[in-house]
Amino acid sequence: MSKILIVDDEEGIRMLYSMELQDEGYTVVTLPDGKGLMEVIEQEQPDCIILDIKMREYNGLDLLQQIRKKYYDLPVILNSAYSSFKVDLKTVAADYYVVKSSDLSELKEKLKLALECSIPSQP
Amino acid sequence: MKYAEENPDGVTKADVIIGIPSFNEAPSISFPTTQADKGLVKYYKDRSAVIINCDNNSDDGTREAFLATSTQTPKIYVSTEPGVKGKGANLRNLFLKAVELGAHAIVVADADLKSITPLWIRNLCEPIFDNYDFVAPLYIRHKYDVTVTNNIAYPLTRSLYGRRVRQPMGGDVGFSGALAKQFLDADLWSDEVEAFGIDIWMTTIAVRGRSSVIQSFMGKPKIHKVRDLDSHLEMMFEDVICTMFDLMIRFESFWREVKWSRPTAVFGFGLGDVEMPPPVDLDTKKLWDKFISGMRADWNLYSTVISQENMNKLEEVVELPVGGFEFPSGLWAKIIYDFAITYRNQSMDRHELVRALAPLHYGKTLSFVTETNAMNNQQVEEFIEDQCVQFEKAKSYLVEKWFA
Numbered sequence: 001m002s003k004i005l006i007v008d009d010e011e012g013i014r015m016l017y018s019m020e021l022q023d024e025g026y027t028v029v030t031l032p033d034g035k036g037l038m039e040v041i042e043q044e045q046p047d048c049i050i051l052d053i054k055m056r057e058y059n060g061l062d063l064l065q066q067i068r069k070k071y072y073d074l075p076v077i078l079n080s081a082y083s084s085f086k087v088d089l090k091t092v093a094a095d096y097y098v099v100k101s102s103d104l105s106e107l108k109e110k111l112k113l114a115l116e117c118s119i120p121s122q123p
Numbered sequence: 124m125k126y127a128e129e130n131p132d133g134v135t136k137a138d139v140i141i142g143i144p145s146f147n148e149a150p151s152i153s154f155p156t157t158q159a160d161k162g163l164v165k166y167y168k169d170r171s172a173v174i175i176n177c178d179n180n181s182d183d184g185t186r187e188a189f190l191a192t193s194t195q196t197p198k199i200y201v202s203t204e205p206g207v208k209g210k211g212a213n214l215r216n217l218f219l220k221a222v223e224l225g226a227h228a229i230v231v232a233d234a235d236l237k238s239i240t241p242l243w244i245r246n247l248c249e250p251i252f253d254n255y256d257f258v259a260p261l262y263i264r265h266k267y268d269v270t271v272t273n274n275i276a277y278p279l280t281r282s283l284y285g286r287r288v289r290q291p292m293g294g295d296v297g298f299s300g301a302l303a304k305q306f307l308d309a310d311l312w313s314d315e316v317e318a319f320g321i322d323i324w325m326t327t328i329a330v331r332g333r334s335s336v337i338q339s340f341m342g343k344p345k346i347h348k349v350r351d352l353d354s355h356l357e358m359m360f361e362d363v364i365c366t367m368f369d370l371m372i373r374f375e376s377f378w379r380e381v382k383w384s385r386p387t388a389v390f391g392f393g394l395g396d397v398e399m400p401p402p403v404d405l406d407t408k409k410l411w412d413k414f415i416s417g418m419r420a421d422w423n424l425y426s427t428v429i430s431q432e433n434m435n436k437l438e439e440v441v442e443l444p445v446g447g448f449e450f451p452s453g454l455w456a457k458i459i460y461d462f463a464i465t466y467r468n469q470s471m472d473r474h475e476l477v478r479a480l481a482p483l484h485y486g487k488t489l490s491f492v493t494e495t496n497a498m499n500n501q502q503v504e505e506f507i508e509d510q511c512v513q514f515e516k517a518k519s520y521l522v523e524k525w526f527a
Contacts, residue, residue: 068388072335075385087501089261089340092289093388117383119285121333 002115003027005046007037007063008079009055013100017050020104021111034058038066041074048114050107051094053080061090068093075114079107125216126180126204129190132197137224139163139172139248141196144213145234146179149188151348152234159232160194162244175220176234177213178202185234211321215312221303228252230297238346239295246339246391247297256334258297259288259326261389262345266495266503267403270488271356271363273507276323279367279459282514284374285381286330288338292322292363293345302334313369319359320366327370331377340391344400360484364477368466379522383515410489411445417482424479428465430524433457440486450490452513458483459514460521467525 004026006017014030021028029044031037033055041049049067053060064076078085078094091097095117096110141159145152156174163172173196176189180202190200201216214231221229228251232239250258272292280291298306309328316324329336371378418425418441426434436454443449462480466473495503 072388073385086505089389092261092287092338093386095386113383117285117385118380119333119385120377120380 001025001027002047003029003044004111005040005044005049006030007032007034007049007055007060008052009033009058010052013052017104017107020108024108034060034063037063038070041067041071046074048075048077048095048111050077050079050111053078053085054082061085061088064093065090073119075117077107077110077114124203124212125201125219126207127200127202129186129200131190134173134197134199134224136171137173138170138227139167140217140221140224140226140229141172141174141244142177142214142217142221142229142231143174143189143234144177144210144217144231145181145185145189146208146213147181147183147185148234149181149184151237152176152185152189153192155232155234155236155239156189156192156194156198158236158239158241159230159244160192160196162241163196165241166245167248173197173199173224175199175201175217177217177220179208179213180205207317209318209321211312211315211317211319211324214321214325215307215317218303218307221300222307226300226303228297228299229303231295233294233347235348236295236345237348238343240343243295243341243343246341247295250337250339250390251297251299254335255337255390256299256302257326257329257336258339258390259336259387260290260293260295260345261338261340261391262290262293262343263400263500264290264344265400265403266498266500267405267492268400270405270491271360271484274455274484274487274491274510275459276363276367277507278456278511278514280323280327280330281384281511282456282518283371283378283381284327284330285378285384286336287384287386287511288326288330288336289387290338291326294322295341295345296322296325297339298325298329302329305332311370311373313366315362315365315369319362323363324366324370327367327374331370331374336387338387338389340389342391346401357481360481361474361477364480365466365473368463368473368477371463372467375525379526382518384511405488405492407445407489407492410485410492411448414482414486414489415441417479417485421479421482424471424475427471428476428479429458429461433461445489448486448489448493450487452510453517455483455487455510456514456517457520460517460524463521464524 018028051060075095078097081100095114098107203212228248230247
């Protein structure tokens with residue numbers, strides 16, 4: 001089953017998402033902020049990252065730029081309590097942008113789409 | 124191909140090329156030439172460079188205006204044969220020169236650009252030196268600008284080839300020397316590609332070939348000389364649609380395997396204040412009239428192209444009042460796919476078929492204007508995003524009918 005990396009500085013969110021996604025059959029790894037993110041990606045090889053934007057010491061949009069430099073096609077879903085970050089063009093580099101909600105159905109739907117996406121690797 | 128060339132400085136090698144395609148652009152070509160020169164001097168003074176005007180043998184003094192523009196960078200003028208017209212034909216000469224001169228990075232800037240800055244040169248060129256192959260522009264555009272891009276080119280390219288390039292026919296692009304050679308050697312040239320189809324053609328070949336593609340944020344909106352929107356749209360519509368449909372046929376085995384889509388990275392932030400684009404007015408009455416008159420004239424043709432289920436829904440759309448007009452995106456996507464299938468089947472003249480798509484496009488544009496009237500730019504982007512998802516969801520309909 002697919003492995004999901006959740007990067008969020010709210011412990012409650014990490015716990016909620018972990019439980020819900022594990023119930024759906026995903027393997028879940030969590031990280032409380034961007035510290036060591038690239039190493040964790042290297043080590044865990046996640047199939048998708050759910051990335052918070054506004055964290056205490058890290059900006060998810062900057063982290064996304066770093067991820068894209070090394071992992072061009074690794075699915076990333078931006079997940080923020082704020083919709084206002086959508087105006088930032090850096091969000092274009094994410095697969096999807098989902099505003100946080102107690103109802104995780106949109107997040108789960110976008111996660112499914114991101115994981116199902118396939119483009120032939122050879123021309 | 125190349126018919127005439129003037130190379131006053133005897134340039135035989137260039138690491139960076141700025142290509143400016145033109146046809147009768149004497150009054151405007153000096154500005155992008157000057158900006159290109161400033162960009163090259165500021166950002167690439169240590170690299171060999173040349174500015175090339177690729178012209179359609181203009182008779183208004185474009186060649187003289189270009190060569191007389193004062194630049195530190197050497198210039199070359201090339202032209203197609205008399206009578207050969209089209210941006211694609213000009214870029215074909217540019218690809219040839221890029222290969223001849225051994226260029227590493229090539230940037231194309233339209234000759235009638237009024238908003239190009241030296242930074243555009245850097246933003247379209249720099250990713251190439253960072254090992255990207257193709258750089259598509261990302262401009263802030265008014266919500267009613269580029270209706271063919273918003274309603275057809277972007278959603279169709281994205282759903283077919285799985286890569287989200289927001290301005291797939293933006294016109295101002297960067298690409299590597301290796302990709303220029305691929306463009307030159309491609310056996311996919313047509314009359315439409317040699318005309319206005321070239322921009323969507325380059326993007327499609329780049330994304331389909333799995334070249335590394337990036338979008339570059341230009342900061343300033345794209346402003347070019349005032350064009351008659353109607354006549355410009357009519358001129359380019361057929362070239363663009365025929366090119367997209369031709370490439371669909373050629374690349375069917377590739378897009379059949381594509382499911383959903385992936386984002387494309389963006390280069391070029393921290394550019395200071397973002398300038399907003401000038402407003403574009405669309406005459407909704409004119410759009411309505413063109414839609415309705417097309418429905419009356421081509422209804423029989425539509426019933427042979429569009430599936431019965433979609434015809435029934437189209438009939439409902441036609442009956443809507445202009446005030447509450449709405450053309451659902453899911454239906455629009457399936458109609459585009461129906462047209463593509465008929466185009467592939469060659470069951471009628473292809474040009475007649477594509478011309479008959481235009482009134483439907485006017486209807487879709489009217490719906491877009493009505494639905495997004497009160498929206499800001501960000502909301503419109505989300506609206507377009509939803510429309511793209513409708514194209515992606517309807518892809519199974521296309522696959523099923525195309526490969527039946």
